[in-house]
Amino acid sequence: MRQAPEPVHVIKERRDKALAALVEGVPYIRTLGVSFDRRGDELTAVLNYDEKLIGNPMLPALHGGATASFLEVCAIMELSFHLLWDEVESGRLDADSLTPDTLPRLPKTIDFTVDYLRSGLPRDAYARARVNRSGRRYASVHVEAWQDNRERLFAQATGHFLMPERP
Amino acid sequence: MRTTSQTTASGKGAIARQFIEALPFSKALQMRLDEFGDGLAVISMPYDTRLVGDPRTNVIHGGAVSALMDTCGGAAVMGHPDAVLPTATIDLRIDYMRPATPGDRITARAHCYHVTRSVAFVRAEAFDADDTRPVAAATGAFTVTRNEVAP
Secondary structure, eight states: OOOOOOHHHHHHHHHHHHHHHHHHHHHHHHHHTTEEETTTEEEEEEOOOOOGGGGGGGTTTTTTTHHHHHHHHHHHHHHHHHHHOOOOOOOOHHHGGTTTTTTTTEHHHEEEEEOOOSSSSHHHHHEEEEEEOOOOOOEEEEEEEESSSSTEEEEEEEEEOOOOOOO | OOOOOTTOOHHHHHHHHHHHHHHHHHTTTTOOOEEEEEEEEEEEEOOOOGEOOOOTEEEOHHHHHHHHHHHHHHHEEEEEEEESOOOOEEEEEEOOSOOOOOOOEEEEEEEEEEEEEEEEEEEEEEEOOTTSSSSSEEEEEEEOOEEEOOO
């Protein structure tokens, strides 16, 4: 006898709750106005346009610092969400009772290099991160950001991260 | 937004201060231009709970430090005698040496140490209240618009 698969809404709710707990724990994500779209375990970060993200108002263009922050937020969330995904999907953590104290510790940035390819336009931006290597202690992550066209990146970044101690 | 070669250092400084402190994102992070001129810039920002990146430690997010470094690097370029406002970042690398102490003001010091016809090279460091141990270090390349002297 095979066990009946979990109802789809139960799975979705668990995963969305896990993501929301992570995102809501970080004040700077709200300050920037970043949200996340989830498809299975794939995340797309969205930088919701706001006038405060502008650098040079004469152009106008997104501030390089806003772009760098957006890419770093995206990279850290990608790493953290995958740590949390394993804990929640295996049942070791309950998605209903996640607090900043029960969530896995966040990775720490060692270095982060941003490549500004073209100026950021005053509209929403999107980013996806790819974990190129994730060992027990160190991870290397690449992030790509675009606006209108997925093939026309306006910025990309590579960063190294110190992973939290795992039990 | 063009300045001429006749512009005095203090005149350029006043324009730069106004320009940098009016950038909406720099304003949102409450950045303040403390020193400016001759390829050097010092910009600081106060600790703010809205910038926290790790709720367990209340340490501010690396991205906020990057934003400060980027602004300060750009200001150092604008302060270079050969450059004209404004500039754009080509690339910026940040090394995070230690977490900034929660509650402390963060101060970035940037030096534009070389300028070619079209590129400016910058090194920067960021400190919290302890100015002997940097929180982060950065190296960057920025675009340059030359301060052309009319023939």
